[in-house]
Amino acid sequence: MTDTEPALIALDWGTSGQRAWLLGRDGGILDARDTGRGLLTTTEDVDLRDPRAKAAAYESAFRQACGDWLTACPGLPALASGMVGSAQGWADSGYRTVPAPLDFPSLVPVFHRDGVLHLVPGLRIPSGDDPGDVIRGEETQLAGALETLAHPGGSLTVVLPGTHSKWVRVEEGVVTGFTTAMTGELYGLLTAHGILARTAADPVADDAAFSRGLAAGRRSRGLATEAFGARPLVLDGVLAPESLPDYLSGVLIADEVSHLLHASETHVVLCGARELCRRYAAALAERGVEATVLSEEITARGLWRIATAAGLLEDRLERTLKP
Amino acid sequence: MTDTEPALIALDWGTSGQRAWLLGRDGGILDARDTGRGLLTTTEDVDLRDPRAKAAAYESAFRQACGDWLTACPGLPALASGMVGSAQGWADSGYRTVPAPLDFPSLVPVFHRDGVLHLVPGLRIPSGDDPGDVIRGEETQLAGALETLAHPGGSLTVVLPGTHSKWVRVEEGVVTGFTTAMTGELYGLLTAHGILARTAADPVADDAAFSRGLAAGRRSRGLATEAFGARPLVLDGVLAPESLPDYLSGVLIADEVSHLLHASETHVVLCGARELCRRYAAALAERGVEATVLSEEITARGLWRIATAAGLLEDRLERTLKP
Numbered sequence: 001m002t003d004t005e006p007a008l009i010a011l012d013w014g015t016s017g018q019r020a021w022l023l024g025r026d027g028g029i030l031d032a033r034d035t036g037r038g039l040l041t042t043t044e045d046v047d048l049r050d051p052r053a054k055a056a057a058y059e060s061a062f063r064q065a066c067g068d069w070l071t072a073c074p075g076l077p078a079l080a081s082g083m084v085g086s087a088q089g090w091a092d093s094g095y096r097t098v099p100a101p102l103d104f105p106s107l108v109p110v111f112h113r114d115g116v117l118h119l120v121p122g123l124r125i126p127s128g129d130d131p132g133d134v135i136r137g138e139e140t141q142l143a144g145a146l147e148t149l150a151h152p153g154g155s156l157t158v159v160l161p162g163t164h165s166k167w168v169r170v171e172e173g174v175v176t177g178f179t180t181a182m183t184g185e186l187y188g189l190l191t192a193h194g195i196l197a198r199t200a201a202d203p204v205a206d207d208a209a210f211s212r213g214l215a216a217g218r219r220s221r222g223l224a225t226e227a228f229g230a231r232p233l234v235l236d237g238v239l240a241p242e243s244l245p246d247y248l249s250g251v252l253i254a255d256e257v258s259h260l261l262h263a264s265e266t267h268v269v270l271c272g273a274r275e276l277c278r279r280y281a282a283a284l285a286e287r288g289v290e291a292t293v294l295s296e297e298i299t300a301r302g303l304w305r306i307a308t309a310a311g312l313l314e315d316r317l318e319r320t321l322k323p
Numbered sequence: 324m325t326d327t328e329p330a331l332i333a334l335d336w337g338t339s340g341q342r343a344w345l346l347g348r349d350g351g352i353l354d355a356r357d358t359g360r361g362l363l364t365t366t367e368d369v370d371l372r373d374p375r376a377k378a379a380a381y382e383s384a385f386r387q388a389c390g391d392w393l394t395a396c397p398g399l400p401a402l403a404s405g406m407v408g409s410a411q412g413w414a415d416s417g418y419r420t421v422p423a424p425l426d427f428p429s430l431v432p433v434f435h436r437d438g439v440l441h442l443v444p445g446l447r448i449p450s451g452d453d454p455g456d457v458i459r460g461e462e463t464q465l466a467g468a469l470e471t472l473a474h475p476g477g478s479l480t481v482v483l484p485g486t487h488s489k490w491v492r493v494e495e496g497v498v499t500g501f502t503t504a505m506t507g508e509l510y511g512l513l514t515a516h517g518i519l520a521r522t523a524a525d526p527v528a529d530d531a532a533f534s535r536g537l538a539a540g541r542r543s544r545g546l547a548t549e550a551f552g553a554r555p556l557v558l559d560g561v562l563a564p565e566s567l568p569d570y571l572s573g574v575l576i577a578d579e580v581s582h583l584l585h586a587s588e589t590h591v592v593l594c595g596a597r598e599l600c601r602r603y604a605a606a607l608a609e610r611g612v613e614a615t616v617l618s619e620e621i622t623a624r625g626l627w628r629i630a631t632a633a634g635l636l637e638d639r640l641e642r643t644l645k646p
Contacts, residue, residue, distance in 0.1 A: 127559035131552030222582030229454030236450035259545030
């Protein structure tokens with residue numbers, strides 16, 4: 001067997017997107033696809049109360065993405081993480097309760113015409129007096145981050161910025177807690193609807209406006225006040241309407257960092273879209289915190305790590321050896 | 324002349340509503356109308372770039388609201404505050420720069436077939452290093468509040484909760500500063516769009532959920548985190564989906580109060596919709612701050628006070644004495 005022999009189909013299958021990788025025996029990427037066929041597209045015309053129709057829709061989308069790989073290598077193990085494992089997904093893969101290590105011995109299988117697709121469970125903090133929280137998909141990025149980092153031991157804060165940013169605490173490879181901030185969603189709502197959307201023009205990148213927003217977001221007057229402040233700045237001609245989105249981005253990110261960064265932190269790991277990580281790194285640098293930035297592509301590494309730890313590849317090996 | 328003789332037409336004319344009062348010589352309310360005909364309705368089919376068409380639309384809406392009063396008492400002075408005095412309104416009445424006392428000697432007149440309607444200017448803090456801010460309409464509520472309160476002297480914080488809540492500092496009758504929090508707008512956006520809207524059911528009043536939200540909003544994890552927390556509470560069955568809006572209301576109001584209440588404050592004046600004032604009073608009470616609640620109806624008193632201070636009624640008196 002060589003490194004170019006396919007060993008695993010790995011999918012990052014979320015609400016609005018689907019990425020698929022064909023991985024070799026050393027975990028290297030042999031082929032990659034970004035189909036954009038997330039849960040919303042997959043189930044667009046499907047009655048979700050009909051389990052057979054739902055399963056057929058997911059199987060069809062899965063085959064469209066990876067059917068040729070399976071045809072070329074029948075019985076190839078397949079693993080997916082993300083919302084495909086939620087109650088609205090192909091099957092509910094459940095959650096592991098935190099504290100939890102980042103291996104997943106009990107993956108949830110869904111059976112299809114050509115074999116089995118394994119689903120990665122999410123992580124969960126149950127609600128008590130405080131609200132709980134869940135993660136789905138990010139656990140795989142975390143597994144990939146630990147695989148990628150040179151020193152995975154000790155204590156680590158991993159920040160995954162996005163629609164719902166996650167701040168994850170990892171101690172000796174075990175997730176001990178996490179917090180969600182709906183910063184990206186607030187940015188989306190405020191730039192799509194309401195008075196700031198009406199005040200803004202089509203966005204133009206403006207680092208100075210972003211920095212100015214960061215400074216405002218670090219003040220103590222609160223998000224609801226500092227976000228609104230973008231409007232008088234535009235009305236007074238101090239901020240260009242097309243720079244309002246970057247100003248607002250600064251306000252929101254600084255507010256998130258102010259609240260969720262622990263005072264003792266000197267270093268965090270950032271994992272997400274490049275431009276977003278750049279913004280968070282800038283907000284962190286202003287507080288004297290260094291950031292190691294990992295690309296979202298570590299999801300493929302995470303899927304590889306989880307598949308290896310769960311023995312998915314050994315099954316395949318055994319089947320190959322004893323036909 | 325008796326108290327029942329009309330002396331002033333007073334209008335609170337905002338973006339989405341229009342209320343009109345016929346006031347007697349002592350400022351008492353002789354008649355009141357809530358037409359709902361705000362700026363949006365008034366200018367619905369009007370090309371706002373055409374000044375004549377715009378003026379005709381406003382005049383028509385004004386006559387629909389008060390035409391019979393004017394017919395009965397020709398030449399009756401009329402005064403309006405709110406967005407009718409904005410750039411999108413009948414005419415731009417401008418702003419007084421803070422610090423500013425709450426009398427308005429230079430009202431802006433708009434002339435119509437039956438006479439003159441005077442417009443109240445707003446208040447403005449120009450943007451410098453910090454974002455500035457503007458008030459339009461609330462200056463009239465403030466004037467009404469000072470008229471209503473037994474001890475208008477000294478220092479006073481007046482909170483006007485709403486879509487854009489205003490926290491106003493008044494010292495010896497002079498507005499020395501104010502701050503806006505877009506709390507109501509955030510509540511509207513989060514309950515109309517996005518993940519919390521999808522998690523919530525049709526709202527049912529739930530004071531316990533509101534109190535729980537207040538407690539969450541007082542924590543230091545930030546608005547973007549505590550608002551999101553409503554979702555796991557619902558998913559975990561701890562919060563009913565129809566109670567999510569009241570929980571979120573608690574989170575947002577507590578966050579606003581946490582940021583904008585000065586530590587030294589022991590008493591504030593609340594002015595706004597009754598149910599909203601009740602919520603803010605509860606949030607303030609938890610911090611040991613007492614609130615005096617004034618109804619929104621003080622707008623009529625504010626218009627009366629401004630008209631009196633500007634000598635509008637004397638004009639009328641003179642005209643009556645020298646026909």
